[in-house]
Amino acid sequence: MKSRIKVDWTLILSIIGGVLVILSAIANSIKERKDKKEMKFKDERISSLLEQNANSIQIAGDKIKEVSHLQNKVTELQNELINTSKEILQENKNISDNVTGGSSRPVFAIAFLPYKKERMFDNKFSIVHFDVVNKGKYPIRSLKIKVFDNQSNILDINPLNSEVSSLVIDETEFNRDFYETTEIETLPQMNYYKEFYKGRFLKKLKNFTYIFYVYWMNDQFQLNIEGHYDEAKEKFFVNKISVYPEPINFNPLEYVEVLPENVGEPLKKYCNPVAGESQKMR
Structure with missing residues (x-):
């Protein structure tokens, strides 16, 4: 006469539930680690972009200063050229006046x-x-x-x-x-x-x-x-x-x-x- 084994479904369900909880925890842990890794990657990327942007701004600022310096130099050269031209004109006038008498009477x-x-x-x-x-x-x-x-x-x-x-x-x-x-x-x-x-x-x-x-x-x-x-x-x-x-x-x-x-x-x-x-x- 065969004996009947009594299945304790409550226990089985508890085990299955525990396994699912463990699996869910593992999944959450994996997802959290993944999210942290992605967040770190994003933070590092953002930091890199910010650093690159700061470098670009610094370079741009240096270029602006260089251009401004060059503009000042150009302005100085232009002023020197204007002053030299005025001096040449005045000298030419002095030479002409010395020859003709200028305003002397x-x-x-x-x-x-x-x-x-x-x-x-x-x-x-x-x-x-x-x-x-x-x-x-x-x-x-x-x-x-x-x-x-x-x-x-x-x-x-x-x-x-x-x-x-x-x-x-x-x-x-x-x-x-x-x-x-x-x-x-x-x-x-x-x-x-x-x-x-x-x-x-x-x-x-x-x-x-x-x-x-x-x-x-x-x-x-x-x-x-x-x-x-x-x-x-x-x-x-x-x-x-x-x-x-x-x-x-x-x-x-x-x-x-x-x-x-x-x-x-x-x-x-x-x-x-x-x-x-x-x-x-x-």
């Missing part, structure tokens, strides 16, 4: 000196003395001065065979042009004075006019000087100085230096230290 100086004849002074006459001076920075080239002086010409036309005091002067009789031309190849710069004309003046005429036609390499103008002799004060006075064409903000005493004691009333409003510099005249 002739200035005249007038003085009234005693008239001496045969070692004797004759107070019936006077010498009107003219210098030309260059106060500019550059030499004045090819200067030509044409002087119109009919006062001196009177003495040439009318020889004095009698006492001057009894001489009767008819101004219309002596209205004949008298020119003297002076040419100066180079008038040096910086207050160089040069005598170019002496006119004789008979005080009895009282009024005088001198006209100068002035030409040089860079420009030209006409200069008129008018004045009179005051018998009571025994002095000459320059009353009017005209320049044609007339400059803007024209100051007559910047074109003609006159000793202060010879400045007439109409010109006194223009008086400045320049007027006293005509004392440098020889």
Whole structure:
């Protein structure tokens, strides 16, 4: 008679459940290890990418600094080139101005000196003395001065065979042009004075006019000087100085230096230290 074995399904199910729990734990452990490995790999990858990115940023920053430095160098070179160009232009202008005279222009100086004849002074006459001076920075080239002086010409036309005091002067009789031309190849710069004309003046005429036609390499103008002799004060006075064409903000005493004691009333409003510099005249 066969014996029957009783199966304890409860035990079997418990065993199976335990196995499944173990298998599940193993699976979870494997998955967790895998996840950790993947997370570590991702972290390492992210760290690597971040490091690469940081290196790239550093390299880019270094490149930007290098480019900025190069740009600064280029700017410096450009500025040096601009400054050098300006210096070259200025030097070329200086050379040109030194050749042509630049803005320099002739200035005249007038003085009234005693008239001496045969070692004797004759107070019936006077010498009107003219210098030309260059106060500019550059030499004045090819200067030509044409002087119109009919006062001196009177003495040439009318020889004095009698006492001057009894001489009767008819101004219309002596209205004949008298020119003297002076040419100066180079008038040096910086207050160089040069005598170019002496006119004789008979005080009895009282009024005088001198006209100068002035030409040089860079420009030209006409200069008129008018004045009179005051018998009571025994002095000459320059009353009017005209320049044609007339400059803007024209100051007559910047074109003609006159000793202060010879400045007439109409010109006194223009008086400045320049007027006293005509004392440098020889």
